[in-house]
Amino acid sequence: MADFDDELLTAAFTEFRAETTPQVRPAGAAAAYATLRGRRRNRMVVAGVLAALFVAGPMTGYVMVNRDPHGPPVDVGESSTPTPTTAVPTSPAPTGRTGTPSAAPDGRIGRAVLDGATLDLPPWGPHATADGCPSGPTTFSNGSHPVRDSMSIWIEDVLHLQADGEGTADTVVRFACGDQGSTFQVVAFDRSADGRIRTIGQVLTQTTSIRTIAGIRAGGGGRIDVRVGDFPAALRGLYPAPYTQFQWRSYGWDGDRFRQVGGAAAFPANPKVTDYSIASSDLVFGPPVDGVRTGSVTATVRNLGRTALPFRLAMTLPGGLTLVAPDGCVTDTRDAVLSVDCDHAPLPPGRAREVLFRFTTPVPVSSWAQPRVGVSVGEAYGDPEWENNEVDLEIVF
Incomplete structure (x- = not known):
């Protein structure tokens, strides 16, 4: 066998x-x-x-x-201004938007998932420092979404807490968009019944007074604490200006959108920041007298901010011109370009000052450089609105 x-x-x-x-x-x-x-x-x-x-x-x-999931407290160098808070009412049993106990899926979305997800971003604020940041469905790879050149949207901070009252954890993200000039927004996300990532709502974005959003943390009662600053921050906020005033403000879901529920309502006047603007006439020369032409230009500086600070006027003009120098001005000619720098005493808020410049030249002159006049604050001070800090002018013979 x-x-x-x-x-x-x-x-x-x-x-x-x-x-x-x-x-x-x-x-x-x-x-x-x-x-x-x-x-x-x-x-x-x-x-x-x-x-x-x-x-x-x-x-x-x-x-x-x-019993604190957020770790030890960190000294963030807040403004010393008192920040009143508002309590957020809470209920014994978290409920969804319909008022019934929620059986919603867990909205805790990990950083690794977010870094490669398609997220529906709300519009960036109308006062955003950086222009052209996209909204709507936005696909991320390695935590960023390229916009153009060196400009991208970045996932900066991720926070998990129960934000919308549905009884499960949600995900809050701080985004930065830009490069040299950056803008920010904070958005809350959840998961739908079929597991897809959905947007609950925008918690905060840049405004005329909130110029940077520097961090987020969990507050009590489902509140989201956001660290805001009154001066724009470049390079995703990694290097805030030393004169920025920071505050922590709290935001909560009211069933329809996020509203501020705690913290200060406004920033105090910043003693090291103001907004100067510049306007200028053209530089107009008259006919020659004894072989010399004389021309003049008037620059008008306005203080649109809340603080009186020293300022500097700077002009770029063709070489060959001679400044009939006002006090406090320094001139330098290089590469056929005349540079004029003039320091001035502080200008009170809401006031304007006209500064007259006179130049002489034996012959009409021109240059490859665009004639321009600008204003800037003194050393160690800040001006958040640089778009109105310079203006082009024409030279007329």
Whole structure:
């Protein structure tokens, strides 16, 4: 019987090899390298998890001991101005928008998912520092969405908390858009019943007074605390101006949209910031007298801000002109261009000052440089509205 079984098995295997051998090709080195890479990747994943647990250990301990999921407090250098708060009413059982206990899916969306997701962004504020930031469905890759040249939208901060009263966690994101000049907005997201990411609403964006949004944190009762500043921040807010005043303000969901529910309603006057604007006539020369032409131009400076600060007038003109120098002006001629810099005493808010310049020249002059006059605040001060700080002019002979 054993011999019979052996013969049957031997015949079966012989027939199987005969039929399948022509169809089978050795995997070769490629399969071996794939297997080796898989084993190395598995070891790296395990090592990475262990390292993450090691790093997260102290923070986890803090949360377990202090029952505060946001970690130890950080000194953020806020404005010393008192910031009154408004309490947000809470109910014993979180409810959805219909007022019934919610069975909504968990809206906790991890950073890794957000970094590669398509998010429906609300419009950026009409007072945005950076122009051309897109809204609507926006696809991110590695946490950013390219706009043009060096300009992108960036996912800066991600926060999880129950924001809309539906009983489950939501996701709040702080976005920055721009490059040298950056604008910001904070948006809350959730998941729909089918698991897709949906936008709850815009928490905050840049306004005429809120010029930068520097951070977010969880407040009590489902409130979202936002750190706002009164001066524009360049490069995604990584390098805020030293004279920026910061405040923490709180925002909560009212069933329809997010509203401010705590913190200061306005910034105090900033002692190191104001808004100067410039206007100018053309530089008009008269006919020559004894071989010399004389011309004049009037620059008008206005203080549109709330603080009186020293300012500087700067002019760029063709070389060959001679300034009949007012006090406090310095001139320099390089590459056939005349530069004029004049320092002035502070101008009170709401006031204007006219400054008359006279020039002489023996012959009509021209230059490749566009004639221009500008105004800037003194050293260590800031002017948030640089669009009105310079104006072109014409030279008329």
